[in-house]
Amino acid sequence: MTNFTTVTEFLLTGFAEKWEIRLLLSLLFLLMYLATLTGNILIISATTVDQNLHTPMYFFLRNLSILDVCYVSVTVPNACVNYVTNNWAISVAGCATQIFLVIYFAFVEILFLMFMARDRYVAICQPLHYPVIMNHQFCVRMTLFSLLSGLLYSGAHTGNVFRLSFCQSNVVQQFFCDVPSLLSLSCSDTFSNFLLLFVSIIVVGGVSFIFLTISYFHIFSTILKFPTRERGKAFSTCVPHILVVSVFLSSIAYVYLKPSATSETIQDMILSVFYTIVPPFLNPIIYSLRNKQVKEAVRKLIVFLPESKKFPFQVHPCVAE
Template sequence: MVTEFLLMGFAEGWKLRFLYSMLFLLMFLATLLGNLLIVTVTTADQNLHTPMYFFLRNLSILDMCYISVTVPNACVNSLTGNRAISVAGCAAQIFLVIYCAFVEVLFLSIMAWDRYVAICQPLHYSTIINVRFCVRMTVVSLLSGLVYAGAHTGNTFVLNFCGSNTLPQFFCDIPSLLRLSCSDTSSNQLSILVSAVFVCGGSFVFIAMSYVRIFSAVFKFPAQEQGKAFSTCVPHVLVVSIFLSSMACVYLRPAADTVTIQDMMLSVFYTMVPPFLNPVLYSLRNKQVKEAVRRVILRKVHSGAR
């Protein structure tokens, strides 16, 4: 009976492991700082107390948690060579990764709906996207994530693991665990396939339809208004595309006996890249956020000078 699992490092050689660990650690720190900046600015600046930035703030908080589940532990393991993780620790990591990924998909879908209503139904925006809607959608997303992650984690750890305990991945994930199980995993693979199609596929269709309507409406706007709309919509489309496509490739591809570098890169793309990109795209490409950052900094400087 397996009592612990051994995770893979980022590479075989020490120099490459050190290089990748430093790169991912810098991404981790940049992600924390960028998302913390968005949370601070959208909280401190009254002009950003709108539904759009309410959801952006929630997304930033979630992204800080999401990247913290995998990257610090993976970097430490890769640098120290201590690759062991307990069964309980592995279960907790799987639960948190699935939870954060599921809630992120829902948040991105809600943000697409928010943009659709703001651009295509501006006269009804304050009626549809009100405070009650924002709070209700956030609570529903967080609670449904607990159910979804709990179901998949429990379904995985009722399996028997009696052979190899080396996980071909730098963090615990369900596809890697299914490769190690000596139980029949067909029902697990079916549940992953069905849920992934519904969650990823359903969200992708919903978001795609929202943006088809948004862009159809935007092309009728004056040139200046088009630029403002595209500045908020294009980053969202980019993040959604990277996140959903990489996650779908990991969970929907047929199980294989070996894991390639492409598999690990796909895992990086759905666990690290979206949390890293969100603050970059939303802050550096968004005029309102940049102006709010400037106002908050000036306010702090003036208050400190008194």
């Protein structure tokens, strides 16, 4: 029998070995993290306090902001500490927890983005039916469905990974624990793991991509009928939505579906930033802070002004400045 040592902890990998570069990366990650927290907490507070923002579209925006705060907190604070201390060790339990949470929040984020696309489609293409279709019960049910199905999805992947045996090398080629990096370290047969990854990414990513493509096709078809001024506002807001979602889905698909034999450590780590850090950082700017009503609610929240100014009508983020 071949001698081997069972892994009791994993060692994560940073982008660089030099102290100066590690400190710079730590500061960059920290600034992005603080900006993400600030933007999302402002959105959460504004959409909670301002009664004018208690509508389905802001209900999903508030939930997305809460999700993004949790999502970015899974990886970035730990990475910042690791860069400063140069201590990249993480226990098996800690690694399993990180994998579970990253997959969970990424999956729920995809579902939230789909429901928000649905919200924009109904608001723009079927405005008269908006109150009926996007009612409060529908929003709550879809949110609960996302949270509960995310537990099953993430639990299946995490359990399937940690039923494997890990021996010899314990160096994870990533700044946080993720499934592809761990599978390359296993001394067990990982065919079923790669099959589950492939099927789930194709199904979840494919369905969400098709759903978003069809929704935005109908949205843009309707927008083209708008007057020129309103058309420009709608395009300037909706196009960034598509870009962020596209980067989010494509980076996940590339990292998780790429054969392990062609692994490129730095490239994989950079791409992982595009689905773990960039979306929570950009979402408050793209989805909320460019909207007049949200900006006004945030302004009142910051300067502690009384809520005396009321808005005569609700404007959907896709057609607001």
